[in-house]
Each structure stands twice: as C-alpha cells, then as structure tokens.
Amino acid sequence: MTDSLTVLVVDDEPAMVGVLSALLGRAGHRIVAAYDGAEALRRFREDPVDLVLLDLAMPGTDGAEVCRAIRAQSSTPIIVVTGERDRSTLVELLDLGADDFVRKPFRSDELLARIRAVGRHAAGHSGRDVASSTGWRLDLRRHEILWQEHVVPATAIEFRLLRALVERLGELVPHDDLLRAGWPEEHEPDPLWLKPHLGRLREKLEVLDAPMPLAVRGVGYRLEVP
DSSP, X not given: OOOOOEEXXXXXXXXXXXXXXXXXXXTTOEEEEESSHHHHHHHHHXXXXXXXXXXXXXXXXXXXXXXXXXXXXXXXXXXXXXXXXXXXHXXXXXXXXXXXXXXXXXXXXXXXXXXXXXXXXXXXXXXXXXXXXXXXXXXXXXXXXXXXXXXOOXXXXXXXXXXXXXXXXXXXXXXXXXXXXXXXXXXXXXXXXXHHHHHHHHHHHHHTTOOOEEEETTTEEEEOXX
C-alpha cells in the first residue's frame, strides 16, 4: 500500500475532477484541484504536492506547458490523464518530463496502480542527500533545503534558485538556467531579477555559515562543494 499522497488534480472539466477526487479520496489520498493550467501552476507553488494528475487539452496554458513548467522546478511525479491517441504526442510528453500516462476512459484499478508505482518513487526521493558529505539536503516533500540539517528560510523563488544550484553542486549554472528555474511561468524573465534575489539568499546563507553562490561575471553562478 502507498502512503497517503497529496495529489494535484488538473482538468478543465469539473465532472472529471469530481470523479478523480472521489476515486483518490476513497483510496486515502488528499486532493488539490485546479481547473486550468495557470491555476495548476499557482496551486503547485502554494501547496506541497506529492504527485500531479494532469489533463492535456485545456484552454490557455495547456497540459504540455504545465508539465514543462513543473519539471523545470521539481521532480514531483506527473501522470498525464488524457484522451489523446496520437502516440507521438504521448512520447513528446514523456520527453517533457511526464512519468506516465493513462488514457481516458480509464479503469479505476489501472489508475490507482500507476499512482502507487509513482508514489513509491516520490516517497523514495522525498528527502535525499545531494552528494555524500556535502552538508546539503533537499526535502522535496516538505519543500525545504537544509544546510547541515538547518532549514534555509527561503522564499519560493529563492528555493527554486538554490535548488538549481545545489542539484548542480560545483558546476557553473548559466543565467538562463537559473531564470527558467526561478520564474518557470515567464516566457522572457529579466536577467536583472537574479541579482536581488540571490543577494537576499546570500544573507540567509551567511547566517547559517553556509557556502555562498559565486558569480561568474556575464555567465552564471556556481555553488562550490564544501
């Protein structure tokens, strides 16, 4: 049995959201509902979720864009629930970072089996060391980054920026990669946004006596291995 998960259910049809919510509720999971792509990304930022059930065809920001945006900032498992039959489209979704897909109409036992499978994956990666003896730890389920077991008190944007640096510890992270991580919904985020956010993040890291992001002028930032 998979432990209770918090599942973000995204579908522009309220009836389908109701069906999925009832099914998941009976299986012991908590539901966070969103009825379009923009709301889905907002709820994903605000509610720590363990798994996303994502419809494809939605007005405005569609499922593919939502999948891309979530994957740019998180490894939270994504299952696409779709009526799409085109195999190339489904392969494209997997390339974008979706973990699995279920075609509508679906069998309840099949969907729950897929959720159990990716739920085990989520549980296995909810809290993990980035590298042996580095002092850093990502707790994705609690949406926290810890330095030597002390939580870094980061805002949502600071969390995404620091996570991008910690996950590539010792490597140069280009400005473009940091901008995509920090502002996944913006089509053309301004590079000038990075400096003030990283400046405030440095102040918080200094209090914890943690390593600081180093600027490589005109290129990006690097967080050195302690």
